[in-house]
Amino acid sequence: xxxxxxxxxxxxxxxxxxxxxxxxxxxxxxxxxxxxxxxxxxxxxxxxxxxxxxxxxxxxxxxxxxxxxxxxxxxxxxxxxxxxxxxxxxxxxxxxxxxxxxxxxxxxxxxxxxxxxxxxxxxxxxxxxxxxxxxxxxxxxxxxxxxxxxxxxxxxxxxxxxxxxxxxxxxxxxxxxxxxxxxxxxxxxxxxxxxxxxxxxxxxxxxxxxxxxxxxxxxxxxxxxxxxxxxxxxxxxxxxxxxxxxxxxxxxxxxxx
Numbered sequence: 001x002x003x004x005x006x007x008x009x010x011x012x013x014x015x016x017x018x019x020x021x022x023x024x025x026x027x028x029x030x031x032x033x034x035x036x037x038x039x040x041x042x043x044x045x046x047x048x049x050x051x052x053x054x055x056x057x058x059x060x061x062x063x064x065x066x067x068x069x070x071x072x073x074x075x076x077x078x079x080x081x082x083x084x085x086x087x088x089x090x091x092x093x094x095x096x097x098x099x100x101x102x103x104x105x106x107x108x109x110x111x112x113x114x115x116x117x118x119x120x121x122x123x124x125x126x127x128x129x130x131x132x133x134x135x136x137x138x139x140x141x142x143x144x145x146x147x148x149x150x151x152x153x154x155x156x157x158x159x160x161x162x163x164x165x166x167x168x169x170x171x172x173x174x175x176x177x178x179x180x181x182x183x184x185x186x187x188x189x190x191x192x193x194x195x196x197x198x199x200x201x202x203x204x205x206x207x208x209x210x211x212x213x214x215x216x217x218x219x220x221x222x223x224x225x226x227x228x229x230x231x232x233x234x235x236x237x238x239x240x241x242x243x244x245x246x247x248x249x250x251x252x253x254x255x256x257x
Contacts, residue, residue, distance in 0.1 A: 008032050009080065010061045011120060013104035015053050017043060023053055025074065026104055027061070028120070033112035034104070037063055037072040052077035055100055056086045056124055083128035091134070092127055094255045095141045098248040099123055102145065105242055106152040119147055126214055138227060139217050142234050143209040149234075150210065154241035156233075157182030158207050164188050174198045176233050180240035202229040209234075231256070 013034070014026040023042030027035045042053050052059040058081040064073045086092045103120050107113070123144040130137060149155045159168055162181045168174060173186035175195035183203060189195055205222050209230070212220070222230075239245055 005062055005064055005075065006032070007060070007062050010059050010077070011100075011117060012053060012055055012057065012059070013100055015042075015055070024071070025053060027074075028103070028107075028117050029061070029112075030114055030117050031112060033110050034107050035063075035072055036070075036109065037074045039074040039077070042074070048076050050078060051082075052079045056083040056096055056128075057081070058121065083124045085128045086124065089132055091132060091137055091255050092130075094248070094251045095137060096124065096127055098246060098252045099141065099144050099148075101246045101248045102238060102242075103148060105246065106148060106154070113151070116148070116151055119144070119151065122214075135221070135227060136218060138231065139209070139220060139222070140214065142206075142231060143212075143214075143217055145234050145238055146206065146209045149237055149241060152241075154180070154237065155210075156180055156237050158203060158210070159183075161185045161188055163190075168203050169200055171200075174200060174203060178236065178240075180237040196233075198233070199226065199229065201226045202233070205230045206234065 008029040008031060011028040012025060013028050016024045018024045018038065021041050021044050023039045025037045025039055027037055029035050039049060039053060042049055057079050059077045060080050061077045062075045064075065066072055086096045099120065103116065107116060123140070126140055130140065146155065160166065160183070161168060162177065162184055164185060166172070166185055168183045174197070175184040175186055175189055176182070176198040177184055178194040178196060183198065184195060205226055208217070208220060
């Protein structure tokens with residue numbers, strides 16, 4: 001009996017050429033979660049796929065599951081919404097590519113949390129319409145990474161000391177655990193524990209990345225040292241969650257250099 005056709009909305013998390021005409025895809029489906037699929041003729045068929053197999057698009061797809069449980073077979077895809085202005089800016093491509101790759105790596109095959117797809121779509125929409133003001137681009141990027149880490153269970157504790165539970169902004173000297181757990185009172189540091197000194201301004205900014213909506217983030221003007229330290233700590237936490245750096249991190253570094 002042939003497998004049943006499924007329909008869903010999809011984000012492309014990765015697209016890799018396979019042979020002369022095909023593509024291997026990692027999709028984020030709603031419904032369905034992260035799924036791997038092959039698009040036969042995906043490199044050449046404009047009628048069946050028509051630009052829908054690239055990053056930074058929401059596509060309506062139809063696919064059949066494999067009987068063997070391996071790659072699904074993508075039958076058709078059409079673009080529902082594209083974020084073409086991301087592709088006009090090197091900085092936006094760097095931010096968007098890292099956000100996409102991190103999403104792909106933090107979620108498991110078959111995970112079907114619709115909030116993660118909604119989070120990535122909201123970030124694409126914001127990135128697509130943003131002016132190229134470096135501080136604002138970076139703030140919204142860090143906010144996305146913070147929300148994604150929290151959503152996938154890797155978010156650090158920012159409001160309270162991970163050891164004693166004291167509120168992080170009570171005026172004490174603060175440290176950040178380099179293992180990614182979060183904020184630590186200086187007096188709570190265990191011998192040999194890897195930490196870095198952290199300002200209360202940086203902690204406040206990291207909390208704002210989680211607590212404020214997009215319009216409120218736009219109004220923030222953090223000083224460069226505060227923004228740079230927040231970036232270092234948030235990306236360090238992502239690195240710890242994955243136990244490696246992403247390929248897109250090299251491109252991201254060019255934005256920050």
